[in-house]
Amino acid sequence: MTVQSAYQEEQERLARSLEEIQSQLSAIGPRYTGDDFTEQMLDLQREERKRGLEIAFREPYFGRIDFQELPDDAKQELYIGKAGVAREGGKELIVIDWRAPIASLFYSFTGGEAAVTYDSPDGEIEGIVYLKRNLMVRQGELVRMVDSFTRGQEEESVTDEFLLYRLGENKDNRLRDIVSTIQQEQDAIIRSGRSKALFIQGVAGSGKTTVALHRLAFLLYQYADRMRAERMVIFAPNRMFLEYISGVLPELGVGDIQQTTFADWALDLLELEVRMDDKTDTLEYWFEHYRSAEEIAEAPGRLKGTLDFKQAIDERLEQLEQSIVPLQPFEPVDKLVLGPEQMLEWYRTDYGEEPLMRKRERFVSRIRRWLESELKMRGIHDKKVRAKALTRLNALAKKIPAYTAPKLYASFFQGKQAISLVPKAIAAATTARLKAGTIAPEDLAPLAYIHLRLFGLQTAPYDHIVIDEAQDYSPFQLEALRLCQQTPSLTVLGDLQQGIHAYAGIHSWQELTALYDEEQTGFFELNRSYRSTMEIIAFANRILGAMGAGVKAAVPVFRSGDAVELAPAEPSEWMDMLERTVREWQADGSYQTIAVIGRTTEECAVIHAALNAAGVEASLVERGQPEYSGGLSVVPAYLSKGLEFDAVLIADAGALAYTDQDAKLLYVGCTRALHKLKLVYQGSFTSLVADVAESVQEL
Numbered sequence: 212m213t214v215q216s217a218y219q220e221e222q223e224r225l226a227r228s229l230e231e232i233q234s235q236l237s238a239i240g241p242r243y244t245g246d247d248f249t250e251q252m253l254d255l256q257r258e259e260r261k262r263g264l265e266i267a268f269r270e271p272y273f274g275r276i277d278f279q280e281l282p283d284d285a286k287q288e289l290y291i292g293k294a295g296v297a298r299e300g301g302k303e304l305i306v307i308d309w310r311a312p313i314a315s316l317f318y319s320f321t322g323g324e325a326a327v328t329y330d331s332p333d334g335e336i337e338g339i340v341y342l343k344r345n346l347m348v349r350q351g352e353l354v355r356m357v358d359s360f361t362r363g364q365e366e367e368s369v370t371d372e373f374l375l376y377r378l379g380e381n382k383d384n385r386l387r388d389i390v391s392t393i394q395q396e397q398d399a400i401i402r403s404g405r406s407k408a409l410f411i412q413g414v415a416g417s418g419k420t421t422v423a424l425h426r427l428a429f430l431l432y433q434y435a436d437r438m439r440a441e442r443m444v445i446f447a448p449n450r451m452f453l454e455y456i457s458g459v460l461p462e463l464g465v466g467d468i469q470q471t472t473f474a475d476w477a478l479d480l481l482e483l484e485v486r487m488d489d490k491t492d493t494l495e496y497w498f499e500h501y502r503s504a505e506e507i508a509e510a511p512g513r514l515k516g517t518l519d520f521k522q523a524i525d526e527r528l529e530q531l532e533q534s535i536v537p538l539q540p541f542e543p544v545d546k547l548v549l550g551p552e553q554m555l556e557w558y559r560t561d562y563g564e565e566p567l568m569r570k571r572e573r574f575v576s577r578i579r580r581w582l583e584s585e586l587k588m589r590g591i592h593d594k595k596v597r598a599k600a601l602t603r604l605n606a607l608a609k610k611i612p613a614y615t616a617p618k619l620y621a622s623f624f625q626g627k628q629a630i631s632l633v634p635k636a637i638a639a640a641t642t643a644r645l646k647a648g649t650i651a652p653e654d655l656a657p658l659a660y661i662h663l664r665l666f667g668l669q670t671a672p673y674d675h676i677v678i679d680e681a682q683d684y685s686p687f688q689l690e691a692l693r694l695c696q697q698t699p700s701l702t703v704l705g706d707l708q709q710g711i712h713a714y715a716g717i718h719s720w721q722e723l724t725a726l727y728d729e730e731q732t733g734f735f736e737l738n739r740s741y742r743s744t745m746e747i748i749a750f751a752n753r754i755l756g757a758m759g760a761g762v763k764a765a766v767p768v769f770r771s772g773d774a775v776e777l778a779p780a781e782p783s784e785w786m787d788m789l790e791r792t793v794r795e796w797q798a799d800g801s802y803q804t805i806a807v808i809g810r811t812t813e814e815c816a817v818i819h820a821a822l823n824a825a826g827v828e829a830s831l832v833e834r835g836q837p838e839y840s841g842g843l844s845v846v847p848a849y850l851s852k853g854l855e856f857d858a859v860l861i862a863d864a865g866a867l868a869y870t871d872q873d874a875k876l877l878y879v880g881c882t883r884a885l886h887k888l889k890l891v892y893q894g895s896f897t898s899l900v901a902d903v904a905e906s907v908q909e910l
């Protein structure tokens with residue numbers, strides 16, 4: 212068959228598929244608004260089906276794979292799309308959901324005549340692939356068709372033309388789905404089983420965030436009977452980032468997943484019993500001024516995130532538990548005695564693993580019930596005697612310690628467990644804050660953990676937890692989250708090479724993976740970077756050299772672009788140069804999103820004001836901002852993490868701006884760029900890119 216006739220055939224099939232989808236959509240009636248529960252459930256199902264059909268109508272499918280199951284099934288033409296569609300009234304699938312087991316062939320098949328296999332619920336299926344075809348449908352039209360494999364013909368180019376096309380596009384202010392171009396190594400992560408703590412170390416731009424979101428969509432499809440979107444939660448570094456990724460899940464047909472930051476989640480859990488101390492602006496402290504390696508190593512965030520610290524808190528909780536059962540007999544009425552042994556037995560045997568304060572409540576109720584039945588059995592009806600007994604019971608209940616999380620945490624710093632572990636200054640500062648009802652970010656994990664141990668989680672346990680930028684998490688944070696699940700089911704992703712919050716985060720993955728049994732843990736590495744051109748990745752890789760041993764260079768996809776530009780600027784002409792570059796890029800019209808990345812908030816504010824004064828409209832990205840609006844942004848490097856821009860201008864890559872502690876920060880800044888990267892610098896170029904610095908000094 213010629214390419215033309217194949218194209219024609221696909222066009223006709225597309226028209227038929229769209230017609231069928233449209234007719235199914237029109238057959239769905241109006242929404243049910245009555246009170247009948249069954250009707251309400253049916254209405255929800257119809258709505259979900261409608262959502263899938265609407266997604267399918269926009270772009271029914273993106274790929275086709277012709278497959279024959281061995282030994283002798285008929286050859287099938289399988290069309291893969293974002294949402295599965297069955298022919299009305301029949302079993303035949305017009306579109307196969309990308310998450311279905313058989314669709315995995317589309318992602319895992321990389322060519323060759325040999326038989327292939329995929330995992331199905333009935334075991335491994337073996338078969339032969341005849342054709343792998345990529346199709347691009349836009350506004351109901353077939354706009355592109357590329358065969359990457361045809362059985363019996365010579366192997367076609369290995370480069371994935373579709374992938375390169377997608378990567379070459381400009382980006383707006385939202386992350387997108389990648390269903391049509393998921394790569395084999397990403398697919399393996401997305402389709403991993405649910406009962407695991409999955410850790411993903413991935414270089415900048417390797418698709419970690421994107422993969423984690425696709426994994427959620429996969430889990431909800433694969434384990435529809437056991438997992439619910441509303442019992443899943445995504446932890447992201449800030450609200451702006453949450454907004455940035457918010458388009459992906461709805462596009463994959465997934466709604467209702469909780470999306471939050473660890474701080475918001477913990478404060479909510481603590482029912483706002485404490486607030487963050489405005490004066491402890493951690494980001495300002497660590498990013499606006501020079502901080503030495505020693506200071507980072509001794510930071511309170513590191514200490515309060517360790518398992519040693521957790522152990523000390525556990526000891527304090529144990530101490531509290533030991534003090535719940537009174538050591539003295541309880542005698543509410545003369546000669547009616549409840550011995551401590553009996554109380555201890557009730558406490559130990561009746562309440563199992565329940566949270567401490569819940570056990571306490573039930574224990575007090577148990578004594579109350581005992582008292583009532585004893586009074587009844589002994590025929591004690593005298594009001595005065597009964598009142599006295601109750602008073603004694605209330606006095607006893609009052610003596611049994613009751614704590615909220617902040618109260619217990621405050622008591623911890625007065626006790627022996629803290630003295631040997633926590634430096635005096637840190638203990639004093641924490642105590643002073645707690646007295647004022649405030650806390651620092653590093654207190655959130657211990658407080659959340661204590662709260663969960665005391666009161667438990669008020670909602671259903673989480674079916675799955677995603678932690679993005681996990682290199683900034685401490686072991687203690689994961690321990691707190693562990694209390695929110697019955698069995699571990701997590702996707703934990705990050706990049707140690709972007710670990711700019713070293714004063715609080717981990718320094719090796721082992722700190723987190725060691726928290727789980729080996730058979731409960733999976734570890735994946737993603738080393739291919741999809742975001743940036745080869746030139747940008749090669750440049751960013753040079754910064755990795757300044758991070759010491761053990762770093763992994765990113766492997767680029769074969770996508771070439773402009774050379775990375777370095778431009779020295781005298782202080783007097785520096786701002787002009789930034790403005791001129793931005794104007795040139797805007798006039799060029801090739802870029803939809805541009806970022807000027809500064810070292811500090813202060814520097815960004817200056818640049819932003821100067822650009823605006825010169826009539827160049829830009830938005831300034833600041834801490835706590837809920838949204839990033841695209842277009843031209845001025846953003847401090849530490850807030851740019853997770854985002855990406857078509858073109859990036861590093862405002863000042865001089866040696867004074869990026870010192871020996873700042874390799875990760877500069878790496879983060881440079882790896883935000885998709886197509887274009889330029890670094891302006893004042894004075895000498897930063898020594899973080901050693902060989903470049905030498906060649907630059909020679910200029």
Ligand SMILES: Nc1ncnc2c1ncn2[C@@H]1O[C@H](COP(=O)(O)OP(=O)(O)OP(=O)(O)O)[C@@H](O)[C@H]1O
Pocket residue numbers: 374377378387388389392393394397413414415416417418419420421422706709741742852853854855882
């Ligand atoms: N298989 C793919 N097909 C098309 N685009 C992809 C693919 N994988 C990743 N990308 C694109 O690469 C870019 C980076 O993805 P993402 O932000 O998820 O990476 P990341 O590893 O979380 O990055 P970082 O750690 O630097 O924030 C995005 O634009 C994403 O759409």
